[in-house]
Amino acid sequence: MLLAHVVQTSAAVAATRSRKEKVAALASLLRRLPVDPDPLEVEVLAHLLGGSLRQRRTGLGWRGLRDLPPPAEVPTLTVLGVDAAFESLASLAGPGSQAARAAAVAALFGAATAGEQPWLRGVVTGEVRQGALDALVQEAVAAASGAALASVRRAAMLAGSTTRAAVAALTGGEEALAAFALEVGRPVEPMLASSATDVAEALAKAGGAEGREVAVDLKLDGIRVQVHRDGDDVLVVTRSLDDITARLPEVVDVVRALPAEHVVLDGEALTVGPDGRPRPFQETASRTARRGAEAHGTRVTPYFFDVLHLDGRDLLTAPAHERAAALDALVPAEHRVPRVVTADPAEAARFAREAVECGHEGVVVKSLEAAYEAGRRGAAWVKVKPVHTLDLVVLAVERGSGRRSAWLSNIHLGALDPEATAREGEPRFTMLGKTFKGMTDEVLAWQTERFRALEVADDGYVVTVRPEQVVEVAFDGVQRSTRYPGGVALRFARVVRYRDDKVAAEADTLEAVRAHLPG
Ligand SMILES: Nc1ncnc2c1ncn2[C@@H]1O[C@H](COP(=O)(O)OP(=O)(O)OP(=O)(O)O)[C@@H](O)[C@H]1O
Numbered sequence: 001m002l003l004a005h006v007v008q009t010s011a012a013v014a015a016t017r018s019r020k021e022k023v024a025a026l027a028s029l030l031r032r033l034p035v036d037p038d039p040l041e042v043e044v045l046a047h048l049l050g051g052s053l054r055q056r057r058t059g060l061g062w063r064g065l066r067d068l069p070p071p072a073e074v075p076t077l078t079v080l081g082v083d084a085a086f087e088s089l090a091s092l093a094g095p096g097s098q099a100a101r102a103a104a105v106a107a108l109f110g111a112a113t114a115g116e117q118p119w120l121r122g123v124v125t126g127e128v129r130q131g132a133l134d135a136l137v138q139e140a141v142a143a144a145s146g147a148a149l150a151s152v153r154r155a156a157m158l159a160g161s162t163t164r165a166a167v168a169a170l171t172g173g174e175e176a177l178a179a180f181a182l183e184v185g186r187p188v189e190p191m192l193a194s195s196a197t198d199v200a201e202a203l204a205k206a207g208g209a210e211g212r213e214v215a216v217d218l219k220l221d222g223i224r225v226q227v228h229r230d231g232d233d234v235l236v237v238t239r240s241l242d243d244i245t246a247r248l249p250e251v252v253d254v255v256r257a258l259p260a261e262h263v264v265l266d267g268e269a270l271t272v273g274p275d276g277r278p279r280p281f282q283e284t285a286s287r288t289a290r291r292g293a294e295a296h297g298t299r300v301t302p303y304f305f306d307v308l309h310l311d312g313r314d315l316l317t318a319p320a321h322e323r324a325a326a327l328d329a330l331v332p333a334e335h336r337v338p339r340v341v342t343a344d345p346a347e348a349a350r351f352a353r354e355a356v357e358c359g360h361e362g363v364v365v366k367s368l369e370a371a372y373e374a375g376r377r378g379a380a381w382v383k384v385k386p387v388h389t390l391d392l393v394v395l396a397v398e399r400g401s402g403r404r405s406a407w408l409s410n411i412h413l414g415a416l417d418p419e420a421t422a423r424e425g426e427p428r429f430t431m432l433g434k435t436f437k438g439m440t441d442e443v444l445a446w447q448t449e450r451f452r453a454l455e456v457a458d459d460g461y462v463v464t465v466r467p468e469q470v471v472e473v474a475f476d477g478v479q480r481s482t483r484y485p486g487g488v489a490l491r492f493a494r495v496v497r498y499r500d501d502k503v504a505a506e507a508d509t510l511e512a513v514r515a516h517l518p519g
Pocket residue numbers: 191192193194217218219220221222223224239268305337364383391
């Protein structure tokens with residue numbers, strides 16, 4: 001397939017606001033594939049449609065792509081040819097590699113047309129939006145392959161990758177999709193929690209109100225970890241499935257010591273003080289953000305709350321009480337999340353109160369009947385947090401003044417607008433307010449660099465950025481407002497932390513913000 005077809009489709013997707021038309025454009029591109037397509041070609045194509053390359057590293061950056069050769073007149077580049085070029089670029093190393101890289105870039109970009117050059121550069125530098133397209137690509141794959149959308153989605157969750165699901169659907173149809181199961185060593189999308197304002201509401205949602213017992217877990221404020229052990233090999237990934245094994249040797253040690261050879265566990269890792277109280281989240285975050293930080297002090301401890309596989313037994317579809325029994329038998333109590341199992345709302349409320357008094361974030365109420373629903377945010381897990389925070393997206397940032405004049409300071413906050421997002425097939429946001437509170441000098445320095453990298457415009461005062469950075473903010477309340485387009489504004493918003501484990505499409509919605517309006 002010619003790259004030109006991909007670039008045209010990408011332009012068509014960007015040009016229409018209709019989700020249906022976007023999916024149709026993507027599906028008609030996929031239908032250009034031969035009846036029995038080469039799996040590699042499908043894989044490359046699925047990556048390109050999501051705005052990424054199969055190669056994680058190419059050794060290329062903006063600088064190497066600033067001066068491009070004159071474009072080709074006629075499109076000749078193919079999807080597989082482009083992939084081969086990046087494959088050989090990725091393997092360049094050592095003396096002479098810089099000149100070889102420049103020559104390879106000149107050859108590749110010289111063969112690209114005027115329309116293809118900027119698109120290809122955008123893919124290499126990560127500027128063509130990723131992630132947001134995932135859901136559209138899944139729909140298009142279902143339409144083009146004839147497989148059910150639910151099967152494509154299920155496979156993508158289990159594989160932790162839309163690309164792998166696309167290859168399976170387009171080369172082997174329903175049968176290949178059905179073959180996806182949890183594999184030890186291959187991360188799955190984590191199960192997520194919905195929210196309730198208090199424990200009674202959470203119990204009702206998770207089925208506990210009908211007198212059935214539910215589990216009430218401590219909600220620990222660390223980072224989500226999914227751990228796979230296959231013999232001596234251990235893999236630790238974050239909520240966004242990034243590999244952080246090398247940064248958490250303590251977690252690896254704990255899992256290697258368990259009496260099981262093949263296991264997949266889900267939990268939270270955090271730093272705890274000698275008094276047993278959780279340390280501020282920043283300590284865990286700084287440990288997981290930098291390799292080698294473990295040498296300087298703080299220890300991170302894993303607390304597991306679920307087991308998805310145990311020595312040949314796939315537990316994903318087993319009810320939660322069965323998984324809990326397996327977890328209790330496998331993991332010592334000091335590495336399990338504390339929980340009570342109860343049908344009594346008063347007991348659950350007492351546990352939640354004590355959790356907060358001990359410095360934890362709150363509780364997660366869980367149905368004991370539910371399967372592990374990879375990638376889903378449903379009623380089977382319901383979180384209750386007394387301190388309200390929202391995960392919003394930074395839309396712009398203002399230059400600081402006075403003491404902050406060297407930094408970008410006041411951030412503009414946006415909530416996800418689901419209607420506009422659905423209509424346009426990519427995340428859209430509504431501004432809710434601004435804040436310059438809660439930022440340490442370290443955070444100010446970090447955000448200045450980060451937002452300069454995301455900059456799309458600078459009028460000398462306000463720097464507009466690509467809406468990609470998620471920030472968790474605390475606030476005192478939400479009020480009606482005529483100043484902002486969503487009709488609501490935050491009162492006394494302050495930054496709690498920047499979140500790199502969430503993409504913008506996962507930010508809180510305008511609805512979630514409005515739910516905090518009084519009355
Ligand atoms: N006992 C627990 N069970 C499940 N999740 C827990 C538990 N303790 C802490 N957590 C954390 O809470 C999160 C569950 O909330 P949710 O699925 O909404 O994710 P989130 O959007 O990252 O939430 P939050 O911002 O509240 O941490 C998990 O991702 C996990 O990191």
